[in-house]
Every structure is written in C-alpha cells, then in structure tokens.
Amino acid sequence: MIKIYGKHLAMQRIESFRSSGRMPHALLLYGAKGIGKRTLADYVAMTYVCEDKQHAPCMKCRSCRLAAEHGFPDIAYPLPMIEEEHKRDTKKNMVEMLRAFIASCSAKPIDSDVRVVVFGQIDRLSVQMQNTLLKFIEEPLDFNKYIFTADNKAPVIQTVLSRVTAVNVDPADREEFAEALSEHKFEDEHTVPPARITELFDMFGGNIGAAIEYEAGGESVQYLAAALKACDAVAARRELDCLLALLSLKTRDELFGTIGVIADIMAQAAVFKSGAALPGAFRKQTVRLAESFSLEKITAMYEEMNRLYGKSYTNPNQKLFAAECTSSLMRAAAR
Ligand SMILES: [Zn+2]
Structure with a gap:
C-alpha cells in the first residue's frame, strides 16, 4: 500500500477539498524532483475512486487496492505510453496520440463514477502538447478529473496554470x-x-x-551530482569546471534536471542571503553561493536558470545548450 512521508501541508489541503466535497477537477502537484509527487498523485487518484466516500482513500476497498497497483481501469497514465510509442516509432506524432487519448475520454468511466487522468511532468511537455491538454481541461466532462505534476511551474503555460488548482508538495x-x-x-x-x-x-x-x-x-543521480558540482564551480568562479559538470550529462532530461536543481539552489541562496534561516537542502552549496555573491547576482543567476529551464521544450543541441547555461551563469555572476 501507499505510504506517504511528509507533505503535511499538501495533505491538509487535499483533505480539506475532500471533506468539503470540493475535490478540484484539475489539480497540479508541484515541487522539487524526488519530493514524492507521483506517490501523492496516486494517493489523490485513490481519493477520487475510493468506494468509502467518508474515509477516502480507505486503502482497503477493491478500488483502492487496484489503484495502488496501477490496475484500476478508470485511472489512466497516458503520457508514458505515448512517449514509449513515439520512441518505438518516431513517425507517430505525440500530439496526435494525445488527441486520440483525449477523444477516448468522452466515453463514460467503466468501473467508477469518475475517471482520473494523471499527467506527470507537464513542465517537460512542448507548448503544443500543453495546448492540446488545455483543450481537454477547458471543457471538462463532469466525470473526468485531472492530476498534473511538475518539478517547476515556470515552463507551464499560463492558460493551463489558470485552470488548475496548484498544490505545493512540501518535504518531509x-x-x-x-x-x-x-x-x-x-x-x-x-x-x-x-x-x-x-x-x-x-x-x-x-x-x-x-x-x-x-x-x-545509480545513473539517474548524475543530474544531482552535476548540479552540486556546477554550483561549487560557480561559487569558486571556475567557468571550465561548471561547463565540464554540465557536459558530463548524457541526456537532455538529465541536463534539464540539473538546471532545475541549480535554479532551486540559487533561489535558496537568495532567500538565505536575505536573512532567512538556512534551508533544509543543499546547505553547503547554499552557504557557499551566499558567501560568494551579492543578492543581486544570485537573483540574476536564478532568473537565468529559470529562463533556460523554460527552454526544455524547444529541443536545443545539448552541448551548445550546456555552454549557453555556463556562460549565462558566469555573466550573471560578473554583472
Ligand atoms: Zn477505498
């Protein structure tokens, strides 16, 4: 069964939606990579379909048990399937596949009175994909509910943001x-x-x-190690080390993961520099950056990272992009 650690504020908000009978029709769970958005999305999906409306999710009924195994017919996770299909056959257009999926959602749910559609990482989707989703949530059918997740809200288009209830997922x-x-x-x-x-x-x-x-x-952790190295390099004003850290990443996803983490660390360093208590994560890098730069420079670096993260859907050349990130950071640091 699902076990939820931390996320107290997020859980409180979800519980208040549920107990007042006002579960939103579209929910956006956002927060740092690794914070547990997927687990929470599963939990919320269960809350929608649970047979025990008083204590949803009861985690005992048939619907809850099937949902926990991703086996409930009315909870759909379309994006991984669409991406897999596109990888297998690159001629297949992702936007068209998404449209076909959306069209299939006009049919009534099979096993429950609601259908829950979970879209992970919408901050990584192209603007065209996001616009296709927008049409889906703009004219919602009563029985369709949507859960979106995003590491970062910046690349999510404003028209989507204005139609979802955003809930920040807090750490343990x-x-x-x-x-x-x-x-x-x-x-x-x-x-x-x-x-x-x-x-x-x-x-x-x-x-x-x-x-x-x-x-x-594992391999999947390279993006984190690279982010820490890049921040250390920036604090020491070593441009080449920063570039090497970003060039060490093998995939585009890892590179954007790294940029997201650098942006988070910059945001923390700015808050810490302004006199707030030392935040929970990435303490060493936060302190180093705060000691090395003025608040203006840290803020400028943060803004640059956010701007570049927003380019995740434009599919840039990875090596050139790593170089652009490095020079943007260094320019902001020298400003
Ligand atoms: Zn249940």
Whole structure:
C-alpha cells in the first residue's frame, strides 16, 4: 500500500477539498524532483475512486487496492505510453496520440463514477502538447478529473496554470526522512547508518526521493551530482569546471534536471542571503553561493536558470545548450 512521508501541508489541503466535497477537477502537484509527487498523485487518484466516500482513500476497498497497483481501469497514465510509442516509432506524432487519448475520454468511466487522468511532468511537455491538454481541461466532462505534476511551474503555460488548482508538495521533516531512509530496501540490501542519514538530510533536506536516488548511486543521480558540482564551480568562479559538470550529462532530461536543481539552489541562496534561516537542502552549496555573491547576482543567476529551464521544450543541441547555461551563469555572476 501507499505510504506517504511528509507533505503535511499538501495533505491538509487535499483533505480539506475532500471533506468539503470540493475535490478540484484539475489539480497540479508541484515541487522539487524526488519530493514524492507521483506517490501523492496516486494517493489523490485513490481519493477520487475510493468506494468509502467518508474515509477516502480507505486503502482497503477493491478500488483502492487496484489503484495502488496501477490496475484500476478508470485511472489512466497516458503520457508514458505515448512517449514509449513515439520512441518505438518516431513517425507517430505525440500530439496526435494525445488527441486520440483525449477523444477516448468522452466515453463514460467503466468501473467508477469518475475517471482520473494523471499527467506527470507537464513542465517537460512542448507548448503544443500543453495546448492540446488545455483543450481537454477547458471543457471538462463532469466525470473526468485531472492530476498534473511538475518539478517547476515556470515552463507551464499560463492558460493551463489558470485552470488548475496548484498544490505545493512540501518535504518531509528530519524524523520522517530518517524513517523513510532506514526503511528503504536498496537493491544491494545495504542499510543506511544514522550518521549517513544526517549527512543526506543536510544535502537534500526532506527530499526523500532525491536522497534515495543519490544513496543508490545509480545513473539517474548524475543530474544531482552535476548540479552540486556546477554550483561549487560557480561559487569558486571556475567557468571550465561548471561547463565540464554540465557536459558530463548524457541526456537532455538529465541536463534539464540539473538546471532545475541549480535554479532551486540559487533561489535558496537568495532567500538565505536575505536573512532567512538556512534551508533544509543543499546547505553547503547554499552557504557557499551566499558567501560568494551579492543578492543581486544570485537573483540574476536564478532568473537565468529559470529562463533556460523554460527552454526544455524547444529541443536545443545539448552541448551548445550546456555552454549557453555556463556562460549565462558566469555573466550573471560578473554583472
Ligand atoms: Zn477505498
């Protein structure tokens, strides 16, 4: 069954929607990569379809159990399928496949009184794909509910944002973080000792997913390591090291993941520089940047990173783009 760590504010908002009978027809869950948006999306989907309307999601009824296994017929996850199909046959147009899926949603749900459609990572979709989705949510049928997730709101088009209820997914606290890390079953069956958990918490704050990925040391964590290296390089004004960190990434997705994390760290450094308490995650880099630059420069770097992250849907040449990111950061730092 689904276990939710942290996310207290997000859960409170969802519970208040549910208990007042006002579950939104389109919900956007946003927050840092790894924070647990997918798990929360599954939880909300369950809330919509649960047979026990008083205690939804009860996690016991047939609908809840099937939903937890992604086996409930009226909860759809179309994007991974569309992307797979497009990878298999690049002649197949993603926008057209999305349109066909949307058309299929005018039929009534099969097993429940609602259909829940989960669209992950809409911040990575092209403007054309987002506009196609817009048509879907602009004229909603009563039985269709939508859950979107995004690491970053900046690339989501304004017309979509204006039609969704956005809920920020908040991180776990230190205790929940420790519990999740110690309970996690790593593939090599190693356990994480308390000292390492403290170290990981200082690095990732309450971002359990990111910490687990990092601790597992898989390929997928390269984007995080690169973001930390790039921030260290910027703080030390070493342009070449920053460029090398960004060039080390193999895929476009990793590069945009890195840019997203750098933007988050810059935002934190700006807040910290303005006198707020040291935030939970990426403490070392936050302090280094705050010590190395004025607030204006940090803000300028943050804005540059956000602008570049917004280009994720334009499909740039990866190497040139890494170079553009580096020079933008360095220019903002020298301004
Ligand atoms: Zn249930």
